Amino acid sequence: MHVKLRNNLLSMDDHFPLTDTPPHADWQRNLADAITKPAELLALLELDPDLPALDGSALRDFPLRVPRGFAARMRRGDARDPLFLQVWPASAEQQPTPGFTRDAVGDLAKLKPGGVIHKYHGRALVIATGACAVHCRYCFRRHFPYGEAIAARGQWRETLTQLAADDSIEEAILSGGDPLALSDDKLAALAAGLDKIPHLRRLRLHTRVPVVLPERVDSVLCSWLSQSRLQKIIVLHVNHPNEIDAAVGAALNRLRAAGATLLNQAVLLRGINDTAGTQIALSEKLFAQGVMPYYLHLLDRVEGAGHFEVDSLTAGNLMREISARLPGYLVPRLVREIAGAPAKTLLPW
Numbered sequence: 001m002h003v004k005l006r007n008n009l010l011s012m013d014d015h016f017p018l019t020d021t022p023p024h025a026d027w028q029r030n031l032a033d034a035i036t037k038p039a040e041l042l043a044l045l046e047l048d049p050d051l052p053a054l055d056g057s058a059l060r061d062f063p064l065r066v067p068r069g070f071a072a073r074m075r076r077g078d079a080r081d082p083l084f085l086q087v088w089p090a091s092a093e094q095q096p097t098p099g100f101t102r103d104a105v106g107d108l109a110k111l112k113p114g115g116v117i118h119k120y121h122g123r124a125l126v127i128a129t130g131a132c133a134v135h136c137r138y139c140f141r142r143h144f145p146y147g148e149a150i151a152a153r154g155q156w157r158e159t160l161t162q163l164a165a166d167d168s169i170e171e172a173i174l175s176g177g178d179p180l181a182l183s184d185d186k187l188a189a190l191a192a193g194l195d196k197i198p199h200l201r202r203l204r205l206h207t208r209v210p211v212v213l214p215e216r217v218d219s220v221l222c223s224w225l226s227q228s229r230l231q232k233i234i235v236l237h238v239n240h241p242n243e244i245d246a247a248v249g250a251a252l253n254r255l256r257a258a259g260a261t262l263l264n265q266a267v268l269l270r271g272i273n274d275t276a277g278t279q280i281a282l283s284e285k286l287f288a289q290g291v292m293p294y295y296l297h298l299l300d301r302v303e304g305a306g307h308f309e310v311d312s313l314t315a316g317n318l319m320r321e322i323s324a325r326l327p328g329y330l331v332p333r334l335v336r337e338i339a340g341a342p343a344k345t346l347l348p349w
């Protein structure tokens with residue numbers, strides 16, 4: 001299939017040299033050119049160069065990583081900026097928090113060959129890659145031993161075999177890491193393989209890339225996506241309304257034009273999006289871009305993320321406030337992932 005895509009592209013380029021989406025070399029260059037040095041980020045944001053940060057091996061384990069376009073949406077001179085706080089390797093990560101562990105959601109026990117994690121009925125998640133365009137400090141995958149799990153190695157043979165062998169699986173969820181960090185050749189080959197599995201009906205992507213690197217959503221991506229016979233769902237990850245600018249809005253439009261239903265999952269983060277005003281603005285901005293709020297996750301209790309936690313009582317109060325002010329369809333479901341549960345656990349409030 002990727003051969004066909006390439007041929008289409010070549011002939012398109014011959015006849016229509018001007019396209020409204022950037023050529024794919026751009027996103028790969030920008031992905032590689034992300035900010036990785038704490039001092040560089042501080043200088044760019046005009047912040048105090050002595051702002052406490054992780055150093056040495058603590059930072060090597062899960063380095064700073066911010067695409068330049070995402071950093072451009074951060075306020076200058078504001079160390080409390082909600083986008084900055086999501087990526088800044090604060091020294092607080094080194095404080096141990098009781099109950100915060102390395103595999104907080106029990107994924108390792110469920111991992112099968114080909115990177116497949118089948119925890120819930122009817123849908124199986126594929127760890128397509130360990131790479132991400134951005135490193136979110138609260139992420140529960142920060143300690144995940146990806147070396148063992150990455151499905152994109154080889155020709156997806158193991159992954160496709162696993163999914164084909166269980167006809168209760170109707171939905172394949174590409175996750176990671178971030179599946180859109182992979183090349184379109186790899187993704188198109190996987191999508192073509194999934195198309196041929198008769199019991200699959202839906203293809204879902206869990207991705208933050210359209211938000212942090214919107215130029216990734218180019219004509220090549222939209223081409224293989226729209227060609228799939230499967231129903232397409234893209235679950236984005238936006239935590240704060242400031243993450244959505246015009247370029248992100250345009251990328252979301254392209255995804256919808258390619259036939260995808262757009263949903264959002266956010267993580268409730270202390271000091272970042274834990275007020276009713278922020279949550280309401282987020283839901284409204286998402287909906288204005290054609291995205292339905294889906295989940296609001298309580299933080300997974302992963303080592304190094306304790307300083308981001310919002311307790312469930314505070315979260316419940318927040319939910320009451322936002323549901324008193326928004327139509328029901330703009331209120332995300334408040335959930336927590338509990339190892340061994342048959343679904344995300346809906347929290348009462």
Ligand SMILES: *Cc1c(COP(=O)(O)O)cnc(C)c1O
Nearest residue numbers: 117118119120123124125173344
């Ligand atoms: C969260 C998750 C899913 C998707 O759950 P939905 O409730 O369908 O969004 C599927 N598989 C795994 C392993 C998950 O962690």
Ligand code: SF4
Nearest residue numbers: 132135136139177208
């Ligand atoms: S993009 Fe997603 S998987 Fe990657 S670090 Fe952020 S939250 Fe984690």
